Amino acid sequence: MSACIWCQKEIAIKLSITDLLMFKKLQPRTVCESCMKRFELLDFSSVCPDCSRRQTSSEVCSDCLKWRKQSPDYLFRHQAIFAYNAFAKEWMERFKFDGDIRVASMIAPTLKEAVEKITNVETVVPIPIASSSLAKRGFNQMEIMLNYAGVKYSTLLENRSSGENQATKSRLERLAMEQPFKLKDDHAVHSIKGQRLVVVDDVYTTGRTIRYAAECLVDAGAASVQTVSLFR
Ligand SMILES: [Zn+2]
Ligand SMILES: [Zn+2]
Numbered sequence: 001m002s003a004c005i006w007c008q009k010e011i012a013i014k015l016s017i018t019d020l021l022m023f024k025k026l027q028p029r030t031v032c033e034s035c036m037k038r039f040e041l042l043d044f045s046s047v048c049p050d051c052s053r054r055q056t057s058s059e060v061c062s063d064c065l066k067w068r069k070q071s072p073d074y075l076f077r078h079q080a081i082f083a084y085n086a087f088a089k090e091w092m093e094r095f096k097f098d099g100d101i102r103v104a105s106m107i108a109p110t111l112k113e114a115v116e117k118i119t120n121v122e123t124v125v126p127i128p129i130a131s132s133s134l135a136k137r138g139f140n141q142m143e144i145m146l147n148y149a150g151v152k153y154s155t156l157l158e159n160r161s162s163g164e165n166q167a168t169k170s171r172l173e174r175l176a177m178e179q180p181f182k183l184k185d186d187h188a189v190h191s192i193k194g195q196r197l198v199v200v201d202d203v204y205t206t207g208r209t210i211r212y213a214a215e216c217l218v219d220a221g222a223a224s225v226q227t228v229s230l231f232r
Contacts, residue, residue, distance in 0.1 A: 002029070002030070004031050004035055005030045005031055005103060005105060005106060006031055006035040006091075006106065007034075007035050011031075012032075013029075031105075035106070039087065039106075040085050040088075041081065041110075042054065042080055045058055046058065047080075048060055048064055050068070051063065051076075051078045051232070052078055052080035052229075063206075063207070067211070071215070074214075074215070076214065076227070077226055077227070078204060078226075078229065078232075079114065079227070079229075080204050080229045080231060080232030081110055081111065081114050081229070081230055081231070082107070082232075084231035088230075088231050092231075095141060097137075099137065101139065101144050104144050104147075111146075111151070112149035114228055115200070116151075118198055118226055121197070121198045122195045122196045122197065123153070123154050123156070123197050123198075124146065124151055124152065124154070124198050124200060125153060125154060125155070125156050125217070126142035126143050126153055126200050127142055127159075127200065127202075127209065127213055128155065128157050128159040129141075130160075130161045133163040136163075141202055142201060142202060145202075145230070154188075154191070156183060156188040156191065156192060156217070157182070157217075158182055158183070158184045159180050160181070161177070161180035171206055174208050175206055177208060177212075179215070180209075182216065183216070183220055192217060192220055192221060193221040194223045195222050195223060197217055197222050197224065197226070198225075198226050199217070199225060199226070199228070200227070200228050202230050202231065203229060203230065203231045204229040204232045210227050210229065
């Protein structure tokens with residue numbers, strides 16, 4: 001028996017007949033069923049295909065129609081995994097701001113699955129955080145997530161922004177920000193040519209950040225860039 005990392009209650013292991021018959025190796029779980037249920041998986045039949053916004057249809061949303069007009073040559077496809085609901089915000093608070101990195105293990109398997117489902121991916125690139133944020137927090141949350149998920153990644157990008165808190169900015173201020181990303185070094189410049197990449201981030205808000213990261217990589221010669229976020 002082990003305790004749930006979130007609520008500390010004992011995790012009951014329910015074995016099905018199939019588990020018993022298959023002698024399946026059981027993955028050690030770190031989160032109980034009722035805590036896991038508080039994360040809401042997005043349903044692909046009712047989200048915008050470009051940005052995973054929740055809506056009643058699966059048509060491109062009005063924001064994405066604007067993005068498409070702005071960069072007609074680049075087909076942006078973003079996949080978010082969970083809804084950014086109240087529990088997700090609480091989880092993020094504990095992970096990112098309180099620095100309890102163990103909670104990453106709660107959804108790391110779901111992230112791994114989502115990344116592995118994307119075909120032909122050669123390199124996974126976590127979104128870098130500003131150096132001032134890194135100094136304050138001590139870690140890049142997406143690198144921690146990928147470590148817990150057991151997904152190999154390359155830190156090819158650098159974030160040159162001043163690291164002012166995005167959360168306090170208005171939608172317009174976020175959209176007006178300048179391109180904060182550049183390739184980290186010569187090695188990064190050489191290694192992305194012709195590569196199929198997946199960029200991963202924590203939350204898709206306006207899309208501005210993750211689109212800048214994708215644009216930076218496409219402009220530098222990546223063959224394709226898909227993006228994934230934990231939340232939308
Ligand atoms: Zn729990
Ligand atoms: Zn959209």
